[in-house]
Amino acid sequence: MDNRHGAREQWSGSLGFILAAAGSAIGLGNIWKFPYVSGMHGGGAFVIVYLLCVAAIGIPVMLCEIAIGRHTQRNPVGAFGALAPSGSLLAHLIGFCMVLAGLFLLVFQSWGWAFLCLLPGALVFRFGWRLVGGMGVLAGFVILSFYSVVGGWTFGYVLEMLRSLLSGGVGGTHATLHFAGAETSLARFSSLAANASWSLVNHAVFMALCIGIVMVGVRRGIERISRILMPLLLFLLLILIVRGLSLPGSGEGVRFFLTPDFGRLSTESVLIAMGLAFFSLSLGMGAMITYGSYVGRQQNLFRSTLGVVGLDVLLALLAGLAIFPAVFATGAEPGEGAGLVFILLPTVFMQIPGGALWGLLFFLLLLVAAWTSGISLLEVVTAYFIDERGWSRRRATLVFGGFIFALGSLSALSPDAGLTGWSRLATLRDLLVFCFGAAPGSFLDLADNLASNWLLPLGGLLISLFVGWVWGVKPALDEIRHGSDNFGDVHLVSLLAGLRDDDSHNSPVHVLTLAAVWGIFIRFISPLAIMLAFLHTIGWLRTS
Numbered sequence: 001m002d003n004r005h006g007a008r009e010q011w012s013g014s015l016g017f018i019l020a021a022a023g024s025a026i027g028l029g030n031i032w033k034f035p036y037v038s039g040m041h042g043g044g045a046f047v048i049v050y051l052l053c054v055a056a057i058g059i060p061v062m063l064c065e066i067a068i069g070r071h072t073q074r075n076p077v078g079a080f081g082a083l084a085p086s087g088s089l090l091a092h093l094i095g096f097c098m099v100l101a102g103l104f105l106l107v108f109q110s111w112g113w114a115f116l117c118l119l120p121g122a123l124v125f126r127f128g129w130r131l132v133g134g135m136g137v138l139a140g141f142v143i144l145s146f147y148s149v150v151g152g153w154t155f156g157y158v159l160e161m162l163r164s165l166l167s168g169g170v171g172g173t174h175a176t177l178h179f180a181g182a183e184t185s186l187a188r189f190s191s192l193a194a195n196a197s198w199s200l201v202n203h204a205v206f207m208a209l210c211i212g213i214v215m216v217g218v219r220r221g222i223e224r225i226s227r228i229l230m231p232l233l234l235f236l237l238l239i240l241i242v243r244g245l246s247l248p249g250s251g252e253g254v255r256f257f258l259t260p261d262f263g264r265l266s267t268e269s270v271l272i273a274m275g276l277a278f279f280s281l282s283l284g285m286g287a288m289i290t291y292g293s294y295v296g297r298q299q300n301l302f303r304s305t306l307g308v309v310g311l312d313v314l315l316a317l318l319a320g321l322a323i324f325p326a327v328f329a330t331g332a333e334p335g336e337g338a339g340l341v342f343i344l345l346p347t348v349f350m351q352i353p354g355g356a357l358w359g360l361l362f363f364l365l366l367l368v369a370a371w372t373s374g375i376s377l378l379e380v381v382t383a384y385f386i387d388e389r390g391w392s393r394r395r396a397t398l399v400f401g402g403f404i405f406a407l408g409s410l411s412a413l414s415p416d417a418g419l420t421g422w423s424r425l426a427t428l429r430d431l432l433v434f435c436f437g438a439a440p441g442s443f444l445d446l447a448d449n450l451a452s453n454w455l456l457p458l459g460g461l462l463i464s465l466f467v468g469w470v471w472g473v474k475p476a477l478d479e480i481r482h483g484s485d486n487f488g489d490v491h492l493v494s495l496l497a498g499l500r501d502d503d504s505h506n507s508p509v510h511v512l513t514l515a516a517v518w519g520i521f522i523r524f525i526s527p528l529a530i531m532l533a534f535l536h537t538i539g540w541l542r543t544s
């Protein structure tokens with residue numbers, strides 16, 4: 001279906017959109033990253049900071065993205081192209097600063113970083129704000145490439161649990177051999193992840209799952225599968241929570257997860273909370289612009305945004321409640337980094353009665369969550385090629401699904417037996433060391449780091465600056481007003497007090513409205529917060 005020549009597809013209604021967008025947001029970020037990251041950064045204290053980031057940055061930016069998408073009915077590149085004035089002063093200023101920074105870095109012979117400033121800096125003068133959309137499409141590419149590898153591991157672990165179950169469950173050969181203790185479980189994960197054909201085949205399966213759905217289209221593919229998978233996800237999670245909480249000793253886990261320990265919180269944790277908020281809400285790369293472009297004019301964008309964010313946060317909290325009680329009940333140590341899910345959890349499950357079955361349910365849950373997110377990442381890339389290049393949906397998904405698979409193969413091949421390392425990619429590593437002075441972690445970590453800590457926050461910063469200062473809060477709000485039933489224009493106090501429909505509480509001139517608060521966040525608070533975080537990341541702002 002070529003959208004240039006036909007009407008653009010639309011979600012069937014607000015529920016369809018909320019479920020699809022929540023499907024994008026709820027993913028490995030909630031169930032894999034959130035629990036281990038909050039475990040490492042002070043449990044409840046981190047959760048509070050995370051919630052603040054979601055409220056102060058996540059909600060305002062998501063509203064921007066959805067409004068841009070619905071207004072322009074385009075993919076991110078086309079959307080910025082349609083809204084941006086040619087020769088925007090702010091764009092030129094940003095381009096100028098980047099070129100300046102690039103020249104400065106050249107002097108210090110940081111070739112790689114200089115290039116990363118000079119190239120986009122120069123491109124800004126040619127493409128202006130369209131570049132932000134381009135960066136989003138690129139981020140979709142990079143994120144899906146490694147996301148699909150982890151999604152592939154998840155699929156592989158579904159099969160592992162199935163084998164354990166079929167070999168007699170707990171006490172059966174497969175389970176005893178591999179998941180009886182921490183050491184064997186680590187050995188199993190390392191040998192699987194280092195096994196090139198295992199990683200590549202599972203990566204291919206995951207990509208095929210995403211391609212298959214995106215190819216079918218927005219309503220019949222993405223929306224339909226989200227309507228089936230999202231309730232299933234919640235159902236699986238609730239079963240696991242009930243199981244975990246009913247184990248003796250599980251209270252310790254709840255306490256660990258929810259009791260704030262501000263001593264373990266550092267500025268570093270605040271940055272991480274922000275990066276995680278972007279990643280988990282699928283913000284900063286145009287996924288919500290793309291999904292927003294399929295939203296009908298009669299939908300209430302305020303409500304939809306709150307619904308999506310609420311579901312995402314809820315699922316992250318529930319995931320923590322599903323994981324930590326079981327971990328503590330079996331006497332294991334939490335906070336084992338990224339391996340929590342693939343190394344620790346299988347051993348935890350094998351110690352509870354019926355373990356292989358719980359393990360199977362858990363990895364199925366993770367797979368479902370990752371699948372709907374992978375779909376949205378591929379849709380961003382696909383929509384660009386359909387809208388801007390006139391490709392057919394089928395061709396775009398197949399060709400770019402293939403490219404993303406190829407890029408992801410580097411991530412799939414990077415873990416060696418030590419789970420980091422570059423032994424198979426030595427030339428690439430040497431190149432990176434030459435350009436950037438270092439190549440830490442594995443290729444997968446690198447792709448994750450590039451996307452989560454750089455591309456997404458940078459994208460979020462530029463999107464909020466764009467709406468706040470270039471497109472303008474007023475035109476953006478006019479878009480949001482369609483279908484929103486005056487939600488944003490009622491005095492905030494009346495709104496919160498439930499007196500929205502009471503005339504004497506709604507004088508004709510409203511100052512303190514939801515819309516006004518949103519404008520202030522978009523123009524000042526969100527960009528400043530993201531900028532501070534950036535300066536800290538690149539080391540220009542030292543806090544201690």
Ligand code: PHE
Pocket residue numbers: 024025026027028029030143278279280281282283285287373374376377
């Ligand atoms: N939000 C997804 C998750 O939490 C990841 C994602 C990021 C998806 C960006 C789309 C865009 O796993």
